[in-house]
Amino acid sequence: MATRVRPSSKRCAVIGGSGFLGRHLVEKLLDRGYSVSVFDIRQSYELPGVTFHQGDLCNKQALLLALKDVSLVFHCASPAPASDDRALFERVNIQGTQTVIQACIEAGVQKLVLTSSASVVFEGADIKNGREDLPYAKNPIDYYTETKIEQEKLVLKACDKQKGFLTVAIRPHGIFGPRDPQLVPILVDTARRGKMKFIIGDGTNLVDFTFVENVVHGHVLAAEHLKPDSPICGKPYHITNDEPVRFWDFMSDVLVGLGYAAPRYHLPYTLVYGLALLLWLLSLILRPLISFKPTFTPMRVALAGTHHYYSCKRAKEDLGYKPVVSLKEGIARTVQSYPHLRHGA
Ligand SMILES: NC(=O)C1=CN([C@@H]2O[C@H](COP(=O)(O)OP(=O)(O)OC[C@H]3O[C@@H](n4cnc5c(N)ncnc54)[C@H](OP(=O)(O)O)[C@@H]3O)[C@@H](O)[C@H]2O)C=CC1
Numbered sequence: 225m226a227t228r229v230r231p232s233s234k235r236c237a238v239i240g241g242s243g244f245l246g247r248h249l250v251e252k253l254l255d256r257g258y259s260v261s262v263f264d265i266r267q268s269y270e271l272p273g274v275t276f277h278q279g280d281l282c283n284k285q286a287l288l289l290a291l292k293d294v295s296l297v298f299h300c301a302s303p304a305p306a307s308d309d310r311a312l313f314e315r316v317n318i319q320g321t322q323t324v325i326q327a328c329i330e331a332g333v334q335k336l337v338l339t340s341s342a343s344v345v346f347e348g349a350d351i352k353n354g355r356e357d358l359p360y361a362k363n364p365i366d367y368y369t370e371t372k373i374e375q376e377k378l379v380l381k382a383c384d385k386q387k388g389f390l391t392v393a394i395r396p397h398g399i400f401g402p403r404d405p406q407l408v409p410i411l412v413d414t415a416r417r418g419k420m421k422f423i424i425g426d427g428t429n430l431v432d433f434t435f436v437e438n439v440v441h442g443h444v445l446a447a448e449h450l451k452p453d454s455p456i457c458g459k460p461y462h463i464t465n466d467e468p469v470r471f472w473d474f475m476s477d478v479l480v481g482l483g484y485a486a487p488r489y490h491l492p493y494t495l496v497y498g499l500a501l502l503l504w505l506l507s508l509i510l511r512p513l514i515s516f517k518p519t520f521t522p523m524r525v526a527l528a529g530t531h532h533y534y535s536c537k538r539a540k541e542d543l544g545y546k547p548v549v550s551l552k553e554g555i556a557r558t559v560q561s562y563p564h565l566r567h568g569a
Pocket residue numbers: 239240241242243244245246263264265266279280281282299300301302303304316320339340341342372395396397398399400405406
């Protein structure tokens with residue numbers, strides 16, 4: 225009788241491993257002695273100890289090849305949040321995640337760690353020290369958030385101790401760090417176009433920004449604590465820097481660190497939100513004639529003008545989580561990593 229080979233617990237796969245968070249995670253896993261299969265729609269680097277599988281996560285056969293002999297899977301692939309392609313979000317984040325779950329089960333994977341987002345509970349109104357038991361947003365602010373909610377529900381529901389398939393979701397917030405393609409590049413681009421002069425609201429709103437290595441640390445802890453007798457099975461965990469900061473102080477520190485002026489003039493939140501909504505509607509109506517992408521989308525204005533910070537008490541208690549890089553150090557390392565984005569470069 226053929227005996228089934230039990231996959232090695234040091235063999236894992238990172239779906240989305242070519243992306244910003246994914247690549248940092250892969251590097252940490254290699255440091256910790258894992259061998260890693262990366263599954264991604266693109267290959268962005270090469271590293272010893274990493275096997276690349278290029279493909280779309282909606283394709284189960286392609287996934288099965290990458291998951292052969294793998295016991296642990298991290299799923300951190302998603303279309304970019306700035307996209308407004310609803311069909312793409314539904315296909316990748318919802319149907320694609322269903323495919324990932326089926327492929328994991330068929331391949332005999334034992335643990336699935338999903339990168340969700342703290343935004344799954346954000347509706348545009350203040351969240352102060354939000355806990356994981358807050359209800360999912362009833363009116364999510366965009367298609368990204370709407371599909372991240374469905375994705376998280378699917379993964380947590382799939383947790384089945386009897387079948388030996390364990391799942392957990394990590395909810396980071398505002399990830400930043402070296403090679404981030406989003407936060408710092410968009411900020412610098414906005415500054416270079418002379419649009420970073422204004423503070424939306426009174427500038428006192430507190431927000432979580434999380435250094436990428438802390439997010440990676442949360443993922444590794446979750447994977448290593450995910451066992452049949454553990455309280456973390458089927459649960460979501462906030463992972464942040466645990467140092468809420470004024471949104472506009474964070475933006476100013478990054479801008480000033482790169483040689484740009486900090487925003488100074490205040491504009492009322494409701495005025496800017498109303499204008500952003502109007503521009504977004506105009507861009508939809510005029511789309512057949514002209515295509516333009518407003519910088520200040522309603523989502524970005526809501527994120528820039530409200531409180532949204534989260535408690536990571538549950539991660540501290542259940543995972544022993546503690547940030548490994550402070551906000552100050554994270555900002556310094558991030559600024560240093562972008563010489564090409566410095567003023568005048
Ligand atoms: N950045 C942040 O502030 C936050 C991010 N998150 C979550 O963290 C995760 C990682 O985000 P981040 O690293 O910033 O994003 P990236 O866009 O850098 O990484 C995502 C990777 O997934 C790939 N991908 C997209 N669609 C598919 C597909 N159909 N099949 C296979 N691969 C695909 C992307 O390729 P391509 O680039 O070609 O699309 C990219 O390489 C995401 O799940 C995101 O929702 C959560 C909270 C905050």
